[in-house]
Amino acid sequence: MSVFVYVEDWDGALKKASFEAVSYAKTWADMLGRSVVALVSDSATGVDALGNYGADEIRTFSPAVSGFGVAEQVKSMSEGGSGLVISGTNFGKTIAPAVAALSGGGLSTNTISTPLQTAPLQVKRGAFSSKGIETIEIHSEFPIISFTPNSIGIEERSGAGQISSVSAQGSDLLELVEKSVTTGKIALPEADVVVSAGRGLKGPENWGMVEELADVLGAATACSKPVSDIGWRPHSEHVGQTGIQVNPNLYIAIGISGAIQHLAGVSASKTIVVVNTDAEAPFFKAADYGIVGDAFEVVPKLVDALRAFKAAQ
């Protein structure tokens, strides 16, 4: 039977995490010699693109409102499958364990590798807030993988998936009262570039240059825990052990000393740049590139230099 993949959409739009999930399923299905079936909302647009990432079949369905309802639908649509892939977005993290509980399948969340082997299925996953890596085995006929977005990457292939629509029942135990999504902003967990700032910025009025830098780089903005605790920035921007954990290609930390709890949330980033006035700041030990300097001088210069670089490209 096929490897199934639940493809999330954002108000109808497919994003990188959607394609990454299909790429993951394709890699796994190839190891098993199986096909890939993508399950996607019937309100998503451009679903034929999923074929380019390895979906042999694309089945659209009308999703329930709540995570549990969608979990019931995904469970019934993937019945008898060889496995299921769900990306570890906020919503994915809500439904994957529910599918596991409903199906009795074993689940690996926070997964950061494609399968190391398939019998039994073995993958690596982040544990101890990125201070450790666990190799986990799933002994189950229906293993479920929820992976950390941006940890696997996307592989484009040429292909066309066969599109059909299916119906599936899901019960909603919650009533959605309101949904507010900041448009035009890049969601932190899936951002390629994150620009983050801390108490070194001295006050919330100084975030303009951080946003400017983020704008040039197409980055999401983030902050350290003290900054969200004192209310300079919203909690939803707090990255670290008890905030959001990120793994972008580039993480730029401005005026953040690098407490162990902050590093736990960002150390999986591929490249880390640290700007700090204090040469002894512990963050430099975890960085790839460091500048000892005043953020108020360095950041505007960096914005100018990046603008020039982008213009020259």
Next chain:
Amino acid sequence: MDILVCISHVPDTTAKINFTADGSSLDAAGVQFVINPYDEFGLTKALHIKEAQGGTITVLNVGGPETEPTLRKALAIGADKAVRINATPTDAITVAQNIKNHISANAYDLIICGQESIDYNGQQVPAMLAAMLRYPFVNACVGLELDGNTAKTKAEIDGGHAAYSNALPMVIGGKKGLVEEKDLRIPNMRGIMSARSKPLGVEEPVAGTAPTKSASFEKPAGKAAVKMVAPDQIDELVRLLNEEAKAI
């Protein structure tokens, strides 16, 4: 209002994490254990609810006898009673099955879990538990208000927030925002004294299906030494980010 707060016993956030020589488990030598920070926000929220409208707070942990000091701390902070399910937690489904078993024998109006534990970072047990019970579930819950039998919740979603409403009982996976950092309580002497005489019951586990198993643990590969760039050499940084790191 009878509230169950599920508590994980985890290494302190500042702990250095090492694994045993064979890589089979955490090397607990010298590691201080605490109430999982996500659970602490939930426990504090439970105290606020109890103080506003009365009720009882039960804290529960699935773990061996070594986790009892963590449960006693939760009692010292203000929980009324504690339950330890005597099993070593190795698998999320098994933990959820055991908590479900306890809930089936004891009626609760509200079950508060932390969104995830900072040791295994699974973010699995709360959603599994809710699915097994068929209770409404809100993950990444950053706001909870009770109005009679109705819960109004606020949750983080990708790029924003959602507000939900549902009837109790329910399960939440909570985090900071349920209460603020400044609301967290440190046990005082009276709390510590009274915690000694509060009930801490030990229940025997039910066997779980345990479909997952840890094969090994390792530490992430260390970083190469940092390259320092002078603050007046910003163009050099841009060049390195482009040519060497291929990050821009």
